[in-house]
Structures are given as C-alpha cells and as structure tokens.
Amino acid sequence: MDERDELLAAICEENSATMEDLQDQYGPESYGNHxxxxxxxxxxxxxxxxxxxxxxxxxxxxxxxxxxxxxxLMAELHEHMSAKD
Incomplete structure (x- = not known):
C-alpha cells in the first residue's frame, strides 16, 4: 500500500465511509471537486x-x-482538477 492508499484508507476510517462514498462526495463533477x-x-x-x-x-x-x-505546478493542478468540474 502506497502513501496515497494509506491516506485514502485513513479518510474512510475517520469518516466511516467507503471508497464509493468518497467517489460520490469528491469525485468528478461533485461539490467536493469544486x-x-x-x-x-x-x-x-x-x-x-x-x-x-x-x-x-x-x-x-x-x-x-x-x-x-x-x-x-499549482496552476497545472488547478487546470487538471477544473477539467473535472
């Protein structure tokens, strides 16, 4: 398990959420992504x-x-995430 996977698992545990819950709340075209x-x-x-x-x-x-x-790099990240909005 890499650092990203560990962070996602910790978020799920802290919020009693599943990966599907995170996807719904923070995935593309979500309020969380915005x-x-x-x-x-x-x-x-x-x-x-x-x-x-x-x-x-x-x-x-x-x-x-x-x-x-x-x-x-921040501008590139902004552009990348904005494309999902």
Whole structure:
C-alpha cells in the first residue's frame, strides 16, 4: 500500500465511509471537486502574492525560481482538477 492508499484508507476510517462514498462526495463533477478547485486557486493566489512576491524571495534568484515552479505546478493542478468540474 502506497502513501496515497494509506491516506485514502485513513479518510474512510475517520469518516466511516467507503471508497464509493468518497467517489460520490469528491469525485468528478461533485461539490467536493469544486471545493478542491477553489482551494487550489486560493492557495496559488496566496502563494504568488505572499511568498513568490516577497522581497526576500525576489532578492534570491534560486529561491524565486523555485517559488515560480511551485506556482506553475499549482496552476497545472488547478487546470487538471477544473477539467473535472
């Protein structure tokens, strides 16, 4: 069992839910999926403004490049999850 499977099993146990319950509540075209898209958007906006745009990050070219990579990955994740909405 990999880490993802362990996390899913823990969520099921904590919520007395089955994998089918999770699929219904959080799968494609669900409110839960829409919620994750919104959370990704908020996280990326916060990251870009408060971390990637922070003067100490801007002064360090390597740190800035890493911060931009994280922003780009968040944008890719947002796009991927939005396609399920």
């Amino acid at each position: 919620e994750s898209v919104d959370r990704i958007y908020l996280s990326e906006a916060t990251w870009s403004e408060h971390v990637a745009g922070h003067p100490s990050i801007l002064l360090d070219p390597e740190a800035y490049q890493k911060a931009i990579q994280i922003s780009e």
